[in-house]
Amino acid sequence: MPLSDDQPHTRTRLPVGEQPSPQPSLRQSRPLRTLLTVLLVVTLLVVAIAIANRGKPPLGSGSGSGNSADHAAPGATSGAGPAPSGDQPVGTTANGIPTGYPHTDPGAQSAAANYAVAIGSADMFRTDNRHTIVATIADPAAAPALQSRLDQGFGGDTVTRYGLDAQGRAPKGLTFVSRTVPVGTKSTGYSDSDTKVEVWCTGLTGLAGEHSVQPVTANWFTLTLSLHWTGSDWKLTDFTSRQGPAPMPADQQAATAEEITGAVQQNGGFRYAR
Numbered sequence: 001m002p003l004s005d006d007q008p009h010t011r012t013r014l015p016v017g018e019q020p021s022p023q024p025s026l027r028q029s030r031p032l033r034t035l036l037t038v039l040l041v042v043t044l045l046v047v048a049i050a051i052a053n054r055g056k057p058p059l060g061s062g063s064g065s066g067n068s069a070d071h072a073a074p075g076a077t078s079g080a081g082p083a084p085s086g087d088q089p090v091g092t093t094a095n096g097i098p099t100g101y102p103h104t105d106p107g108a109q110s111a112a113a114n115y116a117v118a119i120g121s122a123d124m125f126r127t128d129n130r131h132t133i134v135a136t137i138a139d140p141a142a143a144p145a146l147q148s149r150l151d152q153g154f155g156g157d158t159v160t161r162y163g164l165d166a167q168g169r170a171p172k173g174l175t176f177v178s179r180t181v182p183v184g185t186k187s188t189g190y191s192d193s194d195t196k197v198e199v200w201c202t203g204l205t206g207l208a209g210e211h212s213v214q215p216v217t218a219n220w221f222t223l224t225l226s227l228h229w230t231g232s233d234w235k236l237t238d239f240t241s242r243q244g245p246a247p248m249p250a251d252q253q254a255a256t257a258e259e260i261t262g263a264v265q266q267n268g269g270f271r272y273a274r
Contacts, residue, residue, distance in 0.1 A: 090110065090273060094136050095132050095133070095135075095136045097114060097115075097118050097133065097136050097137060098110075098114045098271050098273070099136070099233055100232075100233055101233055101234050103192070103229060103234075105187050105190045105195070107234060108187065108190065108195045108197055108227050108234050109185040109186075109187055109197050110272065110273040111197075111227060111233075111234040111235075112185055112197035112199050112223075112225045112227060112234075113182040113185050113199055113272035113273070114271055114272050114273075115137045115225055115236050116180055116182055116199040116201055116223045116225065117179075117180050117181075117182065117269065117270075117271075117272065118133050118136075118137055119133070119137075119150075119180070119223070119239065120178060120179065120180025120201070120203055121133075121178060121179065121180065121269075122168075122176055122177065122178040122179075124150065124154045124178070125154050125158070125159055125162070125164060125168035125176070125178065126167060126168035126169075127151070127155065127167070127168070130150060130151070130154055131147065134146055134147050134150060137235065137236045138235060138236045138237070139228045139230060139235035139236060139237045140230075140235075141237075142228075142235075142236070142237040142238065146236065146237075146238070154168075161214075162176065162205070162206070162207065162214055163207050163212075163213060163214050164176060170207055171207075173209055173210070174207045174208065174209035174212055175207070175208045175209055175261050175264055175265065176206075176207055176208075177204050177205060177206055177207070177208050177216045177260070177264050178203070178204070178205050179203060179204045179205075179264075179269060180201050180202075180203045181201060181202050181203065181204075181269075181270075182199050182200070182201050182272055183200045183201060183202060184199075184200045185197055185198065185199050185200070186198045186200075188224070192229065193228065193229050194226070194227065194228050194229070194237075195226075195227050195234075196224055196225070196226050196227070197224070197225050197227065198222055198223070198224050199222065199223045199224075199225065200220075200222050200245070201220070201221055201222065201223060202218060202219070202220050203218065203219055203220075203221065204216055204217070204218055204264075205217060205219070208257055208260040208261040208264055209257050209261055210257050210258075212257060215257070216260050216264075219243075219246070220243070220244050220245065220246035220247070221241055221242065221243050221244065222241070222242050222243075222244065222245070223239055223240070223241050224239060224240045224241075224242075225238075225239045226238040226239065
C-alpha cells in the first residue's frame with residue numbers, strides 16, 4: 001500500500017569513509033586534459049619536422065652527385081624532352097656576339113646557338129656587317145671559304161628578292177626583319193677538337209610596314225653547325241640547313257604591319273647558352 005506524503009520519512013547516514021565523492025567533475029576533466037596535452041605535443045613535433053626539412057632539395061635533386069636534372073642524360077625519357085643544362089652564359093663578347101665558350105660539349109652547344117642567331121640576323125644582308133660577323137665566329141682556316149659562300153647566299157639576288165637595295169637597306173617607310181630564335185640544341189658528334197651541333201630554330205623574315213610586298217613570315221628549320229676548338233674558343237668551320245620540323249600552325253590572327261614593326265623595333269633579341 002503506498003505511503004502518504006504526510007507520514008514521517010526515514011533518513012539513513014553512511015559512515016564518513018563510505019560517503020559519495022563530492023568532486024565527480026574533476027575525475028571527468030582529467031581525460032580531456034590528457035587528450036589536449038597529447039594533441040599539443042603532436043603539433044609541436046610536426047612543426048619541428050617542417051622547420052628541419054625547410055630548404056632541403058627534393059629527393060633525387062642533389063646538386064653535386066650527378067642526380068640533378070641539369071645533368072640528366074640527353075636520352076632520358078620525360079614529357080618535355082631533355083632538361084635545359086650546361087654552363088652559365090659567357091661573360092665576354094666580340095662585335096656584339098658572345099665569345100669565350102667553355103671547352104665542353106655544353107660550351108659547344110652554347111656557341112652553336114649564338115652563332116645561329118648571328119647567321120640569321122638582318123646584319124648578314126649588309127656586306128660590311130656580314131664580313132665582321134664571319135671574322136668573329138669563323139675558324140681562321142675556314143673563314144675565306146665561309147665568307148665567299150655567305151656573300152653569295154646573302155647578296156645579289158637575295159637582297160633583291162626581299163626588296164632591299166644593294167647595301168641591304170629596306171625601302172623608306174619599311175623595316176626589314178630577319179631574326180633566328182633557337183628552340184633547342186643537340187650535339188651529334190662531340191670530341192675535344194671538333195663537334196657538330198644541331199640547332200632547331202624558328203625564324204622571322206620579311207619587310208614590315210604598310211604596302212609591303214614581302215610581309216614578315218615565320219618558318220622552322222634546323223641548322224647543323226660544325227665547330228672546331230681553336231685553343232681558346234669554339235669557332236665555326238661549316239654549316240648546313242634543312243627545313244623543319246615545323247609544328248602545326250596555331251589558329252591565330254596575324255598582326256597588322258604596324259604591330260609587327262613596333263614589336264621588332266621595341267623588342268631586342270637574346271643571347272643564348274645551355
